[in-house]
Structure formats: C-alpha cells, structure tokens
Amino acid sequence: MKLYLAPIQGHTDDAYRHFHARQFADTDIVYTTPFIRLEKGGIRKKDIREALSPLNEGIAVVPQVIFKNYEELSALITLLKAEGIRHIDLNMGCPFPLQTSRGRGAATIASEECINAVERVINENDDVRFSVKIRLGMKDDEWLPLISRLNNLQLEYITVHPRTAKDQYQPDTLKMESFDKIYAMSSNPLVYNGDIRTPEDAKMIMEKYPDLNGVMIGRGALARPSLLTEIAGGEEWDHAKRLEAMKSLHRSLISYYQENLIGGEHQILSKILPFWEYAEDEIGRKAWKAIKKASTMAKYQTALTLIE
Numbered sequence: 001m002k003l004y005l006a007p008i009q010g011h012t013d014d015a016y017r018h019f020h021a022r023q024f025a026d027t028d029i030v031y032t033t034p035f036i037r038l039e040k041g042g043i044r045k046k047d048i049r050e051a052l053s054p055l056n057e058g059i060a061v062v063p064q065v066i067f068k069n070y071e072e073l074s075a076l077i078t079l080l081k082a083e084g085i086r087h088i089d090l091n092m093g094c095p096f097p098l099q100t101s102r103g104r105g106a107a108t109i110a111s112e113e114c115i116n117a118v119e120r121v122i123n124e125n126d127d128v129r130f131s132v133k134i135r136l137g138m139k140d141d142e143w144l145p146l147i148s149r150l151n152n153l154q155l156e157y158i159t160v161h162p163r164t165a166k167d168q169y170q171p172d173t174l175k176m177e178s179f180d181k182i183y184a185m186s187s188n189p190l191v192y193n194g195d196i197r198t199p200e201d202a203k204m205i206m207e208k209y210p211d212l213n214g215v216m217i218g219r220g221a222l223a224r225p226s227l228l229t230e231i232a233g234g235e236e237w238d239h240a241k242r243l244e245a246m247k248s249l250h251r252s253l254i255s256y257y258q259e260n261l262i263g264g265e266h267q268i269l270s271k272i273l274p275f276w277e278y279a280e281d282e283i284g285r286k287a288w289k290a291i292k293k294a295s296t297m298a299k300y301q302t303a304l305t306l307i308e
C-alpha cells in the first residue's frame, strides 16, 4: 500500500515537504501540494512556486488544482502542462465556504456541469495522469453519480475523505458505511483519508480494505511526522524517538527559514508555531499552550522544554 501525506494549506508547503522527505528518506511517500487556483486568469505566483519549487526535486509531488467549471480546470491543466507537469490531482472535496460558495471544492461533487468538465478535461489530456480527491458531498452522500462517471475513466486513484463539507473536520463524523459503498463500487483505485493518528489506526484500515491503493494522512502526520515511516516499518516508535524525529524536522525547517525569510523573528515564528497545531496529544497540553503563546524565539525554545 502506498503512503500519502495529505495537502494541508498553510502547513505542507514546499519546505515542509522537502525536509519531511529528507528526514524520512527511507520511506516512499507521495506528497500533494495544497490546492492551486486561478486568480485573474493566471496561477498565483505563490502557487506556481509551490508546484515548481526546486525543493520538490527528488520527491514525488503531485500538484493539486481547485476549479469551478471547465474553463478554470482546462486553463489550470494547460498552465501546469506547459511547465512539464504530468500528474495532477483534482480537488473536489474542499469544505471551506470561501471555496464552496464559489462552486469549487466539495460544491463540485454533485454538479453535473463539473462532472462533465472533469470527464472532458481528462479525455482531452491523455498525456496527463489524473487523480481526484473527494468528500461525500456538501451535506449528505452526493457521490454516487460522480463515482459512477469516474468509473468510465482511468484515474491514478481517488482519495476519499468520508465526511461531508457540513461536517468540516468535526470529531466522530466519519461515515465509514459510505466509504464501504464507494470501496465496493469504484473501479478506480482508492486511497483512504481521515483521522489516522497511529500505526494501529492505519493497520485497521489496511486490513479492512485490502484492495486500497493506499492511505493518506494529514493532521495525524503533522502531529507525529514519523507516522508514515512507523506505518511503513510496521513498528510503533516510542514517544522519545518520535519526538526527537519531530524536533529534528522542525530544526531543519527553522534553519531553512532563518536563511531564506527576510522578515526576522516574527515571520519565522509565524511559520513554525503552526507545526505544533495538531500535536496537543503528542506533546501534552502545558507545552502545547506555551508554544502557541510564544512571542519570541527565546520563549519558543523555553516552551519546547515543557514537552513531556
């Protein structure tokens, strides 16, 4: 089974992916960029840097696009193709109202116009490999027409996060019975995504769904960056080893930001504090709160000493 690091806007940027891949170089991991979108007819500069960053070199990185219709999707594919990109992930699952209210992300799942657009663009670009990342729908199970149409196409894989957009990322809202149905019905390879936090969680999914192409992990891997390697090795690391790997990854990122950001301490802190956002269970509440509040590098370093 393949292992995928989920795209998380504001976290898994090019530097994060690069240093994560370096830290865990003995594990094969596929990385997806946070979504790239059109703005005023072109791709935003920041997004282009994401897709074409020299930091992507030597690692498996799949650029992801978000779109609301054929015109947007086709323009994005044309622009990325011109840069030599040959595997593109289509975001049909983003639940953020800023995107769904404009007809993008999860709003595309039940849209016949969008399904037609996806089919047309895939058929028009047979030199590009496509994967699709979905949720179940906006408010309910709306995936049936989409999955049956996608069955007519040859995709690399479909990543399924079995929640609706309405559920955002709320605990206890995964609908595994819907995932079961998609698993039974999809003729395209499936990647499971959602709430995997431990090697045991991943093992249960892999055993229950042996025909999966792989599992994709987001917040669980930000909280515990060694998680994918632990899963690959079939062995849970002890807490001290996990923390050391996490701190080592963060040290590499801090050095990188110190060399490459011009904004000084505040800008560096604004980059590194989010690394810990999902790690409360892993590091303990006291340290987690102190890290969150750290307003200088010195306070940040002191906060790290509180990790249990």
Ligand SMILES: Cc1cc2nc3c(=O)[nH]c(=O)nc-3n(C[C@H](O)[C@H](O)[C@H](O)COP(=O)(O)O)c2cc1C
Residues within 6 Å of the ligand: 006, 007, 008, 009, 010, 033, 034, 035, 064, 091, 093, 094, 133, 161, 169, 193, 194, 195, 196, 216, 217, 218, 219, 220
């Ligand atoms: C802050 C945030 C930003 C995200 N950005 C993206 C994104 O750009 N593209 C995407 O496909 N999914 C995005 N996701 C969804 C994740 O890729 C993933 O599907 C979700 O976190 C569920 O997986 P997990 O339970 O392993 O975290 C984002 C999630 C969060 C919390």
